Amino acid sequence: MHEIAALMGGFATVLEPTNLLLMVIGIVLGVIIGVLPGLGGANGVAILIPLTFAMSPTSAIILLSCIYWGALFGGAITSILFNIPGEPWSVATTFDGYPMAQQGRAAQALTAAFTSSFVGALFAVILITFLAPFIARFALQFGPAEMFAVMFLAFCSFVGLGRGSPFKTITSMMLGFWLAAIGLDGMTGQLRLTFGSTELLRGIDFLVVVIGLFGIGEILITIEEGLAFKGNHAKIGLRVVLDTWRELSQHWALYLRSAVIGCWMGISPAGATPASFMSYGIAKRMAKDPKSFGKGRIEGVIAPETAAHAAGTAALLPMITLGIPGSPTAAVLLGGLLIWGLQPGPLMFVEQPDFVWGLIASMYLGNIVGLIIVLAAVPWFAAILRIPFSIIAPVILVLCAIGAYTVHNAPFDIWYVMIFGIIGYVFKKLDYPMAPMVLAIVLGDRAEASFRRSMLISQGDLSIFWSNTLVASITTVALLLLFWPAISLAWERIQPRLRYRTA
Amino acid sequence: MRPTWHCLAAATAAAIGFGTVSAFAQAWEPTRPVQFIVPAGTGGGADTMARAIQGIIAKNNLMKQSVQVVNKSGGAGAEGFLDVKTSPGDPHKIIITLSNLFTTPLGTGVPFNWKDLTPVAMLALDEFVLWVPSDAPFKTAGEYLAAVKTGGNNKFKMGGTGSKQEDQIITVAVEKAAGAKLTYVPFGGGGEVATQLVGKHIDSTVNNPIEAVAHWRSGALKPLCVFDGARLPVTEKMTATMSWNDIPTCKESGLDVQYLMLRGIFTTPGATAAQVAFYVELLRKVREAPEWQQLMKDGAFNPKFMTGADFTAWLTTEDARHRDLMREAGFLAN
Numbered sequence: 001m002h003e004i005a006a007l008m009g010g011f012a013t014v015l016e017p018t019n020l021l022l023m024v025i026g027i028v029l030g031v032i033i034g035v036l037p038g039l040g041g042a043n044g045v046a047i048l049i050p051l052t053f054a055m056s057p058t059s060a061i062i063l064l065s066c067i068y069w070g071a072l073f074g075g076a077i078t079s080i081l082f083n084i085p086g087e088p089w090s091v092a093t094t095f096d097g098y099p100m101a102q103q104g105r106a107a108q109a110l111t112a113a114f115t116s117s118f119v120g121a122l123f124a125v126i127l128i129t130f131l132a133p134f135i136a137r138f139a140l141q142f143g144p145a146e147m148f149a150v151m152f153l154a155f156c157s158f159v160g161l162g163r164g165s166p167f168k169t170i171t172s173m174m175l176g177f178w179l180a181a182i183g184l185d186g187m188t189g190q191l192r193l194t195f196g197s198t199e200l201l202r203g204i205d206f207l208v209v210v211i212g213l214f215g216i217g218e219i220l221i222t223i224e225e226g227l228a229f230k231g232n233h234a235k236i237g238l239r240v241v242l243d244t245w246r247e248l249s250q251h252w253a254l255y256l257r258s259a260v261i262g263c264w265m266g267i268s269p270a271g272a273t274p275a276s277f278m279s280y281g282i283a284k285r286m287a288k289d290p291k292s293f294g295k296g297r298i299e300g301v302i303a304p305e306t307a308a309h310a311a312g313t314a315a316l317l318p319m320i321t322l323g324i325p326g327s328p329t330a331a332v333l334l335g336g337l338l339i340w341g342l343q344p345g346p347l348m349f350v351e352q353p354d355f356v357w358g359l360i361a362s363m364y365l366g367n368i369v370g371l372i373i374v375l376a377a378v379p380w381f382a383a384i385l386r387i388p389f390s391i392i393a394p395v396i397l398v399l400c401a402i403g404a405y406t407v408h409n410a411p412f413d414i415w416y417v418m419i420f421g422i423i424g425y426v427f428k429k430l431d432y433p434m435a436p437m438v439l440a441i442v443l444g445d446r447a448e449a450s451f452r453r454s455m456l457i458s459q460g461d462l463s464i465f466w467s468n469t470l471v472a473s474i475t476t477v478a479l480l481l482l483f484w485p486a487i488s489l490a491w492e493r494i495q496p497r498l499r500y501r502t503a
Numbered sequence: 504m505r506p507t508w509h510c511l512a513a514a515t516a517a518a519i520g521f522g523t524v525s526a527f528a529q530a531w532e533p534t535r536p537v538q539f540i541v542p543a544g545t546g547g548g549a550d551t552m553a554r555a556i557q558g559i560i561a562k563n564n565l566m567k568q569s570v571q572v573v574n575k576s577g578g579a580g581a582e583g584f585l586d587v588k589t590s591p592g593d594p595h596k597i598i599i600t601l602s603n604l605f606t607t608p609l610g611t612g613v614p615f616n617w618k619d620l621t622p623v624a625m626l627a628l629d630e631f632v633l634w635v636p637s638d639a640p641f642k643t644a645g646e647y648l649a650a651v652k653t654g655g656n657n658k659f660k661m662g663g664t665g666s667k668q669e670d671q672i673i674t675v676a677v678e679k680a681a682g683a684k685l686t687y688v689p690f691g692g693g694g695e696v697a698t699q700l701v702g703k704h705i706d707s708t709v710n711n712p713i714e715a716v717a718h719w720r721s722g723a724l725k726p727l728c729v730f731d732g733a734r735l736p737v738t739e740k741m742t743a744t745m746s747w748n749d750i751p752t753c754k755e756s757g758l759d760v761q762y763l764m765l766r767g768i769f770t771t772p773g774a775t776a777a778q779v780a781f782y783v784e785l786l787r788k789v790r791e792a793p794e795w796q797q798l799m800k801d802g803a804f805n806p807k808f809m810t811g812a813d814f815t816a817w818l819t820t821e822d823a824r825h826r827d828l829m830r831e832a833g834f835l836a837n
Contacts, residue, residue: 049554053559188667189834190610191578198581198585201613324697324698332546338555338798343716343720347720409575456686456687457686457704
């Protein structure tokens with residue numbers, strides 16, 4: 001139980017008044033950063049890193065990691081209220097969170113999102129506290145083949161779920177892959193689909209697409225449907241929080257499953273965004289009535305939020321123990337560690353125990369402080385929906401434009417957002433699903449890169465995806481999920497016969 | 504009135520510490536925040552260095568205006584270089600370079616050249632080390648080379664950052680020395696490359712010291728040789744038995760390959776001598792800061808500083824060398 005003693009030492013560091021103050025400042029800043037679409041945790045932390053130069057490394061990491069927690073919490077707010085994902089990992093939260101808000105259940109959805117984030121993080125932190133060395137070894141087993149298998153699994157757990165025409169789903173997904181292919185091909189160093197244009201060099205960022213498709217698209221729809229929010233009769237008051245908690249406690253199995261998915265994806269390190277999609281997809285499959293997902297099920301908020309926050313937290317572990325970042329924000333923090341003169345790596349736990357355990361203790365406390373702050377603010381967030389549309393819509397448009405600009409500091413991205421807003425509107429009108437396109441953009445280039453690395457290593461031999469137990473089991477589960485509709489159909493045909501025989 | 508004002512300006516500049524600026528040249532200092540462009544993503548080596556410089560400037564009040572780091576990584580950094588190239592006469596923009604200053608225009612055909620920018624200074628040179636897992640059968644670079652040769656084509660996997668950039672250039676040079684092809688596997692960043700080697704998904708890497716040092720110290724990786732003309736200067740013990748200085752040069756061990764990566768600063772085309780002088784002086788002060796010296800030591804950098812004609816001459820030679828290396832490797836876009 002050496003860990004407990006070390007952790008207590010960490011708490012002692014964190015509970016110093018200055019550090020506690022930094023923690024609150026960090027969370028509030030983080031929530032704001034999370035709310036602004038485009039200005040992600042990574043950008044926010046990067047901007048603030050030079051300011052922390054004069055602090056002690058422990059205080060600095062407390063401030064910066066709390067910004068990260070805050071951003072994880074904050075990403076859900078605009079997803080639920082306005083269908084604009086503040087962060088990539090909150091895209092899946094919009095699927096059910098926004099319908100809930102439209103039904104006047106914004107406060108419930110927000111409470112569910114925040115609580116789930118907290119539970120996911122807590123689960124991951126406990127795992128980090130007691131199993132860090134073991135987990136670090138697990139992460140090392142992920143080579144290109146394993147990475148591709150994970151991406152493939154994320155895909156397979158999500159496709160085949162859509163209602164409606166398979167043709168439309170495939171079209172949407174292919175459009176996503178096409179967009180993901182624009183820019184530099186990391187494998188050969190060649191430019192693809194840029195047609196000599198400077199603006200296409202950086203590719204089309206996922207966030208830019210999402211802000212347009214969801215945010216602007218939704219505003220266009222609302223304008224058409226009568227210039228009013230549907231969710232303005234939302235119940236607001238802190239009682240809602242307690243009532244929602246009662247409902248949430250029934251979903252403990254879902255919490256556990258989502259947290260496990262999240263931790264795994266954070267450590268491997270695939271990151272929070274695939275984790276949220278995978279968790280949502282699996283929750284939908286496991287549900288008794290999958291068709292009701294996407295229409296305002298609270299499970300559809302719990303699953304992605306729990307997994308995203310668990311992954312986001314767990315992503316810090318490979319950063320500390322291996323020096324590889326599990327998320328873009330972790331990558332920036334990693335640079336920060338080097339500036340502060342710390343050497344991330346396997347020896348960190350031995351050489352810098354104060355720092356490491358201070359960080360872990362701040363994960364516990366930061367998330368508790370964060371939960372209290374955001375839950376207390378739920379009524380205010382929900383009350384935003386009561387502001388007349390004619391006032392809030394221009395504000396959202398401006399936020400979307402600022403968000404698009406901050407992703408790459410590129411003014412041209414604002415045009416992309418407008419174009420994708422119109423595409424989003426057309427998609428809605430023609431009933432094309434947007435989720436497959438978003439998923440293809442998020443995972444497309446990473447899946448492609450890890451597939452091509454695997455092929456380089458195996459010299460073109462596909463059996464590399466079955467070359468060891470780990471990769472073989474992930475690939476097999478992925479294929480099972482992909483052909484699930486066919487399998488379940490076959491099962492339904494066989495089952496009555498079996499019953500007949502046993503009778 | 505006018506001459507008096509000039510004298511006053513020069514005197515003030517000297518007083519605040521821009522003393523070395525010649526009294527004849529008109530002293531210049533930024534009048535609004537300076538954009539510090541990083542032609543690479545957040546969290547990498549160039550980004551870390553840029554943010555360290557930003558922090559040192561802010562902490563020690565080296566400049567009245569603030570510095571804003573902006574990442575423009577699109578098209579292997581082409582986005583960042585084109586941004587500086589297309590802002591002539593805007594001296595409030597500087598850029599930090601890595602080897603993509605030379606390789607990106609050659610490899611992608613994007614139209615820019617270092618001559619389109621105004622060179623300010625070489626800040627340091629980044630070293631490359633040949634790393635293998637610590638339980639690999641070879642003890643020296645010579646033995647590694649022999650194993651690659653006897654193994655035959657594509658038997659050994661070399662991991663590296665990006666494609667047609669420094670890591671792959673070195674790989675091609677190693678192939679040439681060994682007389683057998685390696686399978687080059689490009690990854691997203693140096694930290695990832697090092698971890699893939701620890702997990703033994705690849706057989707060797709040419710990571711920068713700072714990217715792999717933690718795994719060396721924990722006993723997972725071992726360095727075979729350094730791709731420099733002389734051994735690294737840091738003699739502090741990093742493991743129980745070895746310091747950076749104990750790593751032989753590749754040439755010593757029979758692998759005659761040298762490669763160093765520029766960490767330099769450039770500004771926009773058409774910058775005046777006074778503007779360049781301001782940045783040179785600023786960087787000189789950054790280099791004196793203890794934080795900078797610590798960073799140089801931690802990363803086992805070659806802390807060479809170069810400005811003016813020396814720097815231009817160095818750039819000309821390196822540009823020609825990269826063109827040759829890229830042509831030999833078949834990496835030229837056109």
